[in-house]
Amino acid sequence: MARQFFVGGNFKMNGTQKDLKAIVENLNNAQLDSNAEVVIAPPALYLDFVKQNLKNSKVEVAAQNVFNKPNGAFTGEISVSQLQDLGIKWTILGHSERRNELGESDEFVASKTKYALDNGISVIWCCGESKDTRQAGETIKFVENQLAALAKEISDWKNVVVAYEPIWAIGTGLVATKEQAQEVHAAIRSWLKKNVNEKVAEETRILYGGSVNAKNCKDLAKEEDIDGFLVGGASLKPEFVEIINSKQ
Numbered sequence: 001m002a003r004q005f006f007v008g009g010n011f012k013m014n015g016t017q018k019d020l021k022a023i024v025e026n027l028n029n030a031q032l033d034s035n036a037e038v039v040i041a042p043p044a045l046y047l048d049f050v051k052q053n054l055k056n057s058k059v060e061v062a063a064q065n066v067f068n069k070p071n072g073a074f075t076g077e078i079s080v081s082q083l084q085d086l087g088i089k090w091t092i093l094g095h096s097e098r099r100n101e102l103g104e105s106d107e108f109v110a111s112k113t114k115y116a117l118d119n120g121i122s123v124i125w126c127c128g129e130s131k132d133t134r135q136a137g138e139t140i141k142f143v144e145n146q147l148a149a150l151a152k153e154i155s156d157w158k159n160v161v162v163a164y165e166p167i168w169a170i171g172t173g174l175v176a177t178k179e180q181a182q183e184v185h186a187a188i189r190s191w192l193k194k195n196v197n198e199k200v201a202e203e204t205r206i207l208y209g210g211s212v213n214a215k216n217c218k219d220l221a222k223e224e225d226i227d228g229f230l231v232g233g234a235s236l237k238p239e240f241v242e243i244i245n246s247k248q
């Protein structure tokens, strides 16, 4: 089964209304690969603003995070029902910036993923190793442990997209080589086959993230197990369109 190419733009904590309007207008006016699924994730404060300004029906809006409880006394968090209220169907979870800067554990990320999926929100679930872990030769073991924590919580993977993002490649300009990325993507797929089932392994999209740009995307997109990208910095620039169209 051919997996649909998927490109996510993670704006992180960037942009004001003026900047976001320009980014969205660029997407509204662009010819985007009709075979690609595209989501953009603005800061929570601007989810509705971006949604209202987005006129390209090819592009959906995602949150960058969501909490694992219904509404209540959880200062600073946003709930699944609030996303649904705005018609938001996607969220990113487990980004390494949240794992590392905000101390989110594998278990907490897995619990939020379960809660989102159980309540109808699709999840771009992130994993990936640090530079030290890679240098120690433990990348695959590390990513497998992250997957195992997720698999303990969830059984239905059909609304999960996995994003492999080596931390050393994020925002550094140090993109993984296509061989490095493909090796980990293939390992993730074979872990899914062994520990979940063949169908999930075959159907789950595995994105690469980490310094993807208009120059390196085409080569990466040719790899067998790279089903798209999660793009940070370049998603704020006009070149995001070229990344979306990298499979054409």
Ligand SMILES: O=C[C@H](O)COP(=O)(O)O
Pocket: 010, 095, 165, 169, 170, 171, 172, 173, 209, 210, 211, 212, 230, 231, 232, 233, 234
């Ligand atoms: O979520 C996106 C990734 O962290 C990649 O960020 P980057 O493209 O700026 O390296």
